[in-house]
Amino acid sequence: MTQAPSFAVISGAQVHDAVAGREEQVTRMVEAAYRLHGEGRTVNPDSYFLRFPDRPADRIIALPASVEGDVGVHGIKWISSFPGNVANGIPRASAVLILNDAETGYPFACLESSIISAARTAASAALAAATLADARGDRPRTIGFVGVGLIARYVHTYLAGNGFTFDALGIHDLSPDHAAGFKGYLERSEKGDITVHDSAESLIRSSDLVVFATVAGEPHVTDPAWFAHNPLVLHISLRDLSPEIILSSCNIVDDVEHCMKANTSPHLAEQQVGNRDFVDGTLYDVLTGKTTPPADKPVVFSPFGLGVLDLAVARYVYNEVAASGALHTVPGFFHDLSRYG
Structure with a gap:
């Protein structure tokens, strides 16, 4: 029984x-x-x-x-x-x-x-960073964090735990106190140059890997020109990027159906163009070799969180x-x- x-x-x-x-x-x-x-x-x-x-x-x-x-x-x-x-x-x-x-x-x-939740989010981000960077043939040497709360700390910890090292690290946050606190955290473990940026633009333009971990409810980064150097973007907070940036990038998601709701940036892009053709594949597709991200476009990973x-x-x-x-x-x-x- x-x-x-x-x-x-x-x-x-x-x-x-x-x-x-x-x-x-x-x-x-x-x-x-x-x-x-x-x-x-x-x-x-x-x-x-x-x-x-x-x-x-x-x-x-x-x-x-x-x-x-x-x-x-x-x-x-x-x-x-x-x-x-x-x-x-x-x-x-x-x-x-x-x-x-x-x-x-x-x-x-x-x-x-x-x-x-923080650990699985950070592990997902680190897995995506490694998988996408290796598929492109080059691991990033500079990283920028937009939004520096607990999730950003976990993402950094998991990137380091998966073998990422950086020559330069950038920080941008609307709160100077939070930026200073995150800088102090990075200084305890990182040997690279650490810079607090006054604007998201300067951070993005100077970073090969960009981590968005904000509480933004709608897009606040709108100019595709900021991504002309084709960085790898971990779009963890999902609502930072305008549809124009999404549509000009290679887009990888964790699950297409889940990501296309709740006014995420990919969802806004879908509403704008009326289709999902801009989604190049899922992380599973990259892991299994079905999709290979290009080196000549920004690559944006948008995980809804499963x-x-x-x-x-x-x-x-x-x-x-x-x-x-x-x-x-x-x-x-x-x-x-x-x-x-």
């Missing part, structure tokens, strides 16, 4: 301990999840956005998903984005993730997920914590399990 599983709660501290220093390993997990997704061995429905009429900048997003293979789990991430938190000294995003047993459907763990990636990392964290003997279960969480009492 099948029994209901126990239910565990995994803290952010435990998540951090499970992934810290394992950037390359987490990146390989994310790559494996992308391959399973490309092979049709996942279920990844549309994300659901909970919005608030009186607080248009805030949202909470539900990302349900299911992954086959070694991950073998269902689940959902529930992640909030409240940009005003930053001014109050706490991070913009907070999240939890529920893992469900693949056989019974019972939830068996709740994990703090802001770290999982719940299957969160599940892959969360399953790994759960297994690590369980193997260490530090799993905190909740006795009696499932109760009244007899059909007739």
Whole structure:
């Protein structure tokens, strides 16, 4: 007779301990999840956005998903984005993730997920940077960060963990204090020149690799001429670039259907031209050699963010914590399990 599983709660501290220093390993997990997704061995429905009429900048997003293979789990991430938190000294995003047993459907763990979300986002970015740069035949030596919050820090950590080194690093943020803080962070690990730029234009023009990690709700970078040197762009925040820039670039996404919604820059481009012909392929297509990005155009990677990636990392964290003997279960969480009492 099948029994209901126990239910565990995994803290952010435990998540951090499970992934810290394992950037390359987490990146390989994310790559494996992308391959399973490309092979049709996942279920990844549309994300659901909970919005608030009186607080248009805030949202909470539900990302349900299911992954086959070694991950073998269902689940959902529930992640909030409240940009005003930053001014109050706490991070913009907070999240939890529920893992469900693949056989019974019972939830068996709740994990703090802001770290999982940041790690899978950064691993996806590092994987894309390596895959696209290697396909073009040249790894970038200069990098610029537009927006320097927690995600930018994780992306830098994961790039370094995947073998990227830079001769020069640029920073641009609307907050001088945030720019200074990120500069201090980079100085602790980087030997290259570090410059805080007054404008996004000067940063973009001087960078071979550009990372957008802002909270922009609509395009604020509009001139394709800024990208005339054909950089590789990790468009993580999805809404920074005008349709004109998207349409003049090689565009790689994580999932076409997911990326073409919620007024992302690719979605705005689709609305402008009435088709998706400007999308050159997915990251899976590049990984499998179906698509090769050109060297004579800007290459923009726009990842909407797939719940299957969160599940892959969360399953790994759960297994690590369980193997260490530090799993905190909740006795009696499932109760009244007899059909007739």
